[in-house]
Amino acid sequence: MTGPIEIRASHPGWDNQWVTLDFGHYPAGEPYVKDVPYGADRGFDLLVRTADIGVLNEALMFVDAMKWRHGDIPVELHLPHFPGARQDRLNADGDLLFTAKSVANMINQRGFRVVYVVDPHSEVLTALVDNVRVVTALDCLVSCTDAQIKGRWAGIIAPDGGAEKRALQVATYLNIPLYQAWKNRDVATGKIAGFGCQEIPPSDKPYLVVDDLCDGGGTFMGLAGVVADGVTLDLYVSHGLFTKGIETLALAFSEIYTTDSIVLVPADAVCIEVARHLKEIQR
Structure with a gap:
């Protein structure tokens, strides 16, 4: 079964097919990854398909580890659904969280070359995310x-x-x-x-x-x-x-x-x- 996180090596000449990035979890819940596609150490694209911010955070942790190991390699994030996109403002009362900005900050810290998102809830998101490219409903x-x-x-x-x-x-x-x-x-x-x-x-x-x-x-x-x-x-x-x-x-x-x-x-x-x-x- 296809998982929510997929990866493909982006360097020309490598096998550029999407494959599931298998995350395991230790008994206390901490994630781990042991295998990555050949060529990903030269650069890769990461596809994350989830509404769960926790799953996205695991994917970002993987990006950290790859950059710490291999330097500032080029990475693109393909995030069709942006978790928290509807929480796109600071409210005077009610819900206190500005989740869209919090998630955007998490993403921006990784310095992605491009971030693809599909039909975000509002145009606020395009102002929050660095290097964003929007795929519209059309x-x-x-x-x-x-x-x-x-x-x-x-x-x-x-x-x-x-x-x-x-x-x-x-x-x-x-x-x-x-x-x-x-x-x-x-x-x-x-x-x-x-x-x-x-x-x-x-x-x-x-x-x-x-x-x-x-x-x-x-x-x-x-x-x-x-x-x-x-x-x-x-x-x-x-x-x-x-x-x-x-x-x-x-x-x-x-x-x-x-x-x-x-x-x-x-x-x-x-x-x-x-x-x-x-x-x-x-x-």
């Missing part, structure tokens, strides 16, 4: 053939204001309309009180909801509940965490598309494989 969808995506949907739906920019990029590329949905919040509590959406005309084609991430799926189920009967919905998210499973979502959405930014992709989702090809598909 890049991921375009990695499919035009025959697979052009003419497939009647329109694109942004589920809230934060998703509007990425959804607009997809709608513009496909030359189809963009529709805006929104969340209504209780001003006193800050909790979501309901959902709304522009009127969506009936069509014999589905509409594609586009967003960066699905955690529990509440936003998407709320949106599906306010769309008129007879409108078929598909869902695309760059990062399918699906922490409450995918079964309920699959009842509301005809097709659910996600990438392999996380190692485990549910069988009911259509997986767009991009993680091992970020350098090639980034436009």
Whole structure:
């Protein structure tokens, strides 16, 4: 089974295939690595596919050890899902952590030549991470053939204001309309009180909801509940965490598309494989 951390030697002339980097753990939990691919001592790319900051930290420890052994060798970090990306500000109350900046600092300390990320939650991340290159939601969808995506949907739906920019990029590329949905919040509590959406005309084609991430799926189920009967919905998210499973979502959405930014992709989702090809598909 493929693990969450993979490595490939980057020096020209070596075998540049991705292979799993096997981490073991001592009884008390400390990680260890005993084998690396031939040629990695000249430079390597590291692919980390996880939502677990602890797993990312183990990968960074490996980078430290390789640089201490072999000097300042060139290393690229391919981090399709950026753990903590949603915690992208200092809040006046509530959650005290600015996790996106903490993780960015951990990464910046290693001096990566390039850091590839897929469809980060907000543009804050691009300002926090050194040498970052962003693979957009559109890049991921375009990695499919035009025959697979052009003419497939009647329109694109942004589920809230934060998703509007990425959804607009997809709608513009496909030359189809963009529709805006929104969340209504209780001003006193800050909790979501309901959902709304522009009127969506009936069509014999589905509409594609586009967003960066699905955690529990509440936003998407709320949106599906306010769309008129007879409108078929598909869902695309760059990062399918699906922490409450995918079964309920699959009842509301005809097709659910996600990438392999996380190692485990549910069988009911259509997986767009991009993680091992970020350098090639980034436009």
